[in-house]
Amino acid sequence: MRLVIDERRCKGCNLCTTVCPYHIFQEGRHLNERGIAIPVLDRPERCTNCRLRRLYGRQLCGACQLICPDQAIYWEEDDPYAAEKVVIEY
Amino acid sequence: MSTETFGKWYREDRLPHIFCTGCGNGTVMNCTIKAVDAMGWEIDDTIFVSGIGCSSRAPGYISTDSLHTTHGRALAFATGVKMANPDLHVVVFTGDGDLAAIGGNHFIHACRRNIDLTVICMNNMIYGMTGGQGSPCTPVGKISTTTPYGAAEPAFDLTELAVAAGANYAARWTSYHVAELIKAIRAGLETPGFSFIEALVQCPTAYGRRNKFRQVGEQVEYMRSHAMLLQKKRRLEEQGKDVPDDMFTVGEFVRRYRPALGVRK
Amino acid sequence: MTTLEFMQGNAACCEGALAAGCTFFGGYPITPSTEIAEQMALKMPKRGGVFIQMEDEIASIGAVIGASWTGARAMTATSGPGFSLMMENLGYAVMTETPCVVVNIQRGGPSTGQPTMSAQGDMLQCRFGSHGDISTIALVPSTVQEMFDLTVKAFNLADRFRVPAFLMSDETIGHMREKISIPDSVEIIPRKEPKPGMLIYEAEEDMVPGFPTFGKGYRAHITGLTHNERGYPEATNPELHEALVRRLVDKVESRRHEIADYDAVNTDAETVFITYGPSTRTVRQVLHDHPDETIGHLNLRIVWPFPEDTLKLFPNAKTFIVPELNLGQMAREIERHVTGQRVISMGRLGGTIHTPAELYDKVQEVA
Structure with missing residues (x-):
């Protein structure tokens, strides 16, 4: 999955x-x-929903999409799907 | 709660909506749609009703049949819809001015009747659409165009009012607490009878700007840091400790199963 | 088959509504219309309909409009003060083209006035009371039988034109008891469904769009804001607003002669009474007492939209006398349409109706 900000909607x-x-x-x-x-995306591949949605089969986290008052944030399917190694720092 | 079914509830051809940058109404719309979607309701058997004001423009962006009515009267119209066809799921969007000022009578009577509606009040503590006049929910001392020296009148506590008037479900959250808000709306949708969910929202244009919240994030941060869970407040009171004046309570105020009107038997 | 009964005007109104298939009544008690709500509360649940007593008249008309959108035939009944409260939502019903029936059993005004006495002071309010330019349909019964018949008709006209229809009765007819024959079934003209592929507010040839009942998958957005054919708000478009409001007015006004419902008696007369409601009864008595056919009578059962062509039914008319229970509200409308004839307004206040002697004296005075 890929995180997208819809530029036509974002205020x-x-x-x-x-x-x-x-x-x-x-x-x-x-x-x-x-x-x-x-807003710009800093290494969006770290997003939990991008990484693990397929594995869990449901929406994960999604706080950004929920709080976005302009319905401008969503996820797109990445085709073809390819596993990526991601470094997570907390 | 899958991503795929979220977008279908919006009238994509009408977005972006008219809300100002950073307005919390859009967030509350998202949370409502998540909750409605999670209930498994269909677009064609759900009706959104609203009155007049910023909050009340929300149904216009939702794909379902929707009724954008006159100022304060959303609950009266919703009562008619629900009573005439109890198979429809009726959700009402309203604001603090719409619900508590001009629609105050309809509000307490809808609570008393305990009619099977879910009311989501986007309380921005101001009349946003007319440019920032004081509402019955403007906190004492806050500045608006009609309270230029600070609001002198005490504000309504809408959720407590709903509890006192007999609603089956009442909860308060904010547009910051999105996960909790979804859970509360879901609980409201599930509870037969009148469900009232108050969502405090930021209004950067008409409220925040005049009340020392210069950025959108500042008012959201205020809502995060000044929200006190109802249980915690009660615990403090039991222990005889002081509850800070500037905190507001959030949480589920009541969930009960009194006989309800307009439920298909 | 018909059933003969002896009943009150308000009860006949209730029977008419039930015969017409009314399944929703939202009301608030107000003298002298309360009997309608009482009868509805008694009879509606037995027929599977809904009776709900709302918290005020504003909520009553709101609930009626909401119920109407689910496809129900819905109505409310009130009197002057409640009617004033309903004005905003009635404008909403006009703008959103919501069919509904509002019964106004008029009483003496202004303000609380004479709750138990008769008047016709709301005749202009039902036409011009709501802000903005609107056009509505107002029916006025003069007998208990007409109370039944016109209630049925009001539902059919409301559904056909998608407007609020007003049954502008008054305390006299509402509380009068008379013989009435109730038919087993009445003609019901159902609402038009939207044609496939048409937008929510796309008007057909008769200027009335099909009715997108809620819950049937039309996904209609209904707003009181100026809206385009999709139903979406577009409040700052001057051309759109003008076209919309003109259509809302024209769909009724352009058919006023088709809608018109009247009796014209002694059409050769020089002196003609124009009446609606209880004064019709007085004029009928005058005509009965003086059967020499020198006094004409035009009885209007539908006063709005005003059928001005009916005035031409009296080619020899020199004087129109308009007895009504207000200070000449309809006389003013008649003055707008006459071609040289004198219009004498016989306004009357106080709550009692004209006597035959008064009216006949006026005829003598004019002649």
């Missing part, structure tokens, strides 16, 4: 940056054409 409130346990979301620095600084 740049940065709430996602406050809830992710891995701090994957970082405040954006550059304004897009709508004048909004979209």
Whole structure:
């Protein structure tokens, strides 16, 4: 699975940056054409749901998607699926 | 609670919605949809009803049949929908001004009737859509355009009001406590009779900006750090210890099974 | 087959509603309409319908509109003060095109006024009371039989045009007891379903969109905001707003002659009474006492939309006399449509109806 921020919906409130346990979301620095600084993803492959959703067969964590007031965060299927080695620092 | 069924509840063609940057209403919508989806309800047998205000624009973004009614009257319309067709699941979105001020009478009577509705109140403590006037839930001393010297009137405690008026389920959480909010909404949807879930939400544009929350995150952080679990508050009171004035209580206030109206037998 | 009964106007209204298939009544007690709620509370549960006593009239009309969206034929009954409270939600019903029936058993106003006395002071309120430009249908019975018949008709018109229909009766007819014959079945015109592929608010040729009943998979968004054909709010689009409001008004107004329901008697007369409601009874007495066919009579059973062509049924008319239990509310509307004829308003307040002698004296005075 791949974590995606929908740039057409994001209003740049940065709430996602406050809830992710891995701090994957970082405040954006550059304004897009709508004048909004979209948060940038710092090594999104660390996301629990990206890594383990298939294994558990259900949604994991998902705090960013829930708190996002603009329904701008979702996961896309990665095709083809390939296992990746990921280093997790807490 | 799978990712795949989450998106289908939104009218994708209407997003992004009109809520300001950082508004907590969108978060409460997410939590509601998660809970409704987890109940296994179908889009075609669920109805969202709302009144007027920021919160009440929410049903317009949800795929189900939805009724965006007049100011304060959402509960009256919802009562009609539920009584005329008890097979429909009726969820009401409302705000603090909509529910507690103009709709206060409908609120206490819906609680008293214990009609099988789930009411989700997005309490932003202000009239957001009209630009930030004081509401019955504006805390004492807080600044709004109609309370420029600080709100002088005491605020309503909506959840306690629902308990006193006879609701079967009442809980309060905030837009920060998303997991707890989903659980509370789910419990409300499951409980027959009137279920009331108050979700405190940040309003950065009309409330936060005038009350020393300069960033969206600051008000969310305030809600995180100043929420006290109901059980903890009661424990402190039992022990005779002081409960800090600036804390607000969250948690499940009541869950009971009094006879309810509008439940299909 | 019909059943003959002797009953009160309010009870006849209730019977009419039940015959028309009304399955939802939301109300609040108010003199002189309370008997309708009482009868409904008694009879509705036995027929599988819903009676609910709401906390006020605002909630009553709200619940009625909500019930209507589930496909139920829904109604409420009230009187002046409650009717005033309902105005906002009635505007909502017009904007969202929700069929419903509101019975107003009028009493003396303004304010609390004369709760137990008769009046027709809400005739303009039912047409112009809600903010914004609206058009509605108002029916006025003058007998207990009409109380039954027009209630049925109100449901059919409300469903056909998707508007709130008003049964603008008054204390006199509501509390009067008369013989009435109740048919075993009545004509019911069901709501139009939306045609496949049409949008929620896409009007058909008759300017009325099909009704997307909740729970049937139409996924309709219903809002009182100015909305486009999908039902989505679009409140700052001037062309859209104008087109929407014009359609809401025109769908009723353009069919006013088709909807019209009236009796025209002695059409060659020079002096013509135009009446609705209880004054119709007085004029009938005048005509009965003076059967020389020199006095014309136009009795309107539907006053809104106003069928102005009915005035042309009296080609020799020089004077229209309008006796009504207000200070000339409909006389003003008639003045707008006359072509040179004199309009004499015989407004009356206080709660009693005109006597035949008064009306005949007026005819003599005019002649």
